[in-house]
Amino acid sequence: MKNFMIKISLSLTLLFSIVIYSKTVYGEEISEKNFQVIAHRGDSGNAPEHTMVSYELARRLGADYIEIDLGMTKDGQLIAIHDSTVDRTTDGNGRVNSLTLSQIKELDTGSWFNQQFPNKSKSAVYWVKNPHFGRNN
Template sequence: MILLVCLLSALFFLFFFCFFLSPKKQPRDVVTTILGSTSGVIAHRGENVDAPENTLAAFRLARKNGAVAVEIDVSFTKDGHAVLMHDDTVDRTTDGHGRLDELTLDELKTLNAAHGHRLESEFDGVRVPTLDEAIEECLHLGLKIIFDVKGNAAQSVPVLVAAYKKYDLYGKAFVASFNSYVLYKLRRADPEILIGLTSRQWYWSYKADDCLVARHNNAVVTRLLCLGDIMRVWCINTWLLQFLGSSLYVIVRSQIYPELVKHWKIRGVHLVAWTVNDPLEKRYFEEVLNIFFMTDSTRN
């Protein structure tokens, strides 16, 4: 099994090396140029426990509570506008229904982005912001930005490169994604953009790392996807981060331990944990492991 995984990984590496080639420049150190220290709080989707996620109101609250950065989800409407939305559909976070890519920006702007939130009555009139609106608000607040890319490379890369140039986001933001091809294409388009690969152990095979809900209802397919996940993690731990020129490794909190932090710091890669909500865990990641973490609430 191990031999098979290594062989497939080697073939995968040779394919990329021969046909794509890695980005030529290594990024600047993300800790000193963007986040300013070695540990701290990043508001996950803004501040989604105490304000509607991925909204300007969430950013303001995150800043008030001392966050150094916000993580926001970049998706696209039917007519190609970049907006902030985590899900494929608008059902969970708005009073609308249907897939985001089947709605125009004008249609999206009519929806209540606070619908269903526990503090909905305190955020009357909150709407889904465009990417431009979000960037402008974060820069005004002095917040650093982590763009979590949901779209494909052909759609998202030109938009992000244009945004970096328009707002001079170098040293103020970086781009994270589960999709390594998006990151690869982004750094090929602009090597000065800092990136972070996002990952968790069983991402392809299971919807969550508790392994309770498989992504596919066929057991054989699930086993093959598990094999793919093993190979993917092996690639990350051996060569993929260096190949991409990734400054950060954004990884689920349950898979982070002291030796892993040291392993990547020696290689110039800084870990970011997600999502950390327990107060004691927050102290552990910030004071013991001395790394950044994403949280749904920056209040404590």
């Protein structure tokens, strides 16, 4: 019980220190207006990550920034991809740096998402095309 109380005390002290540090460094209290919304890989919860649909959905939902991961192909081209392989996000396989841009362009990046999340596949395209969707039309 004594160890538990020490851990709780240390945790609360650390949390309090972080809050005080934040106020000191940034010079103002943390509030909703201080936060920036950064969409990781676009709106990857509602569309295949690192696709134009996911970027557009993030923009329409009010994201301030879109975080984009980059990988380099065998022929030295930069592409937006999070993983070091194409296995998880496409119908292909292999390391990004062992494939050319032309080979990667031939891969399907959306079907797996549509199969895994059939309720989101059609709605994502609808939301992008609907001019009245989102805060930042």
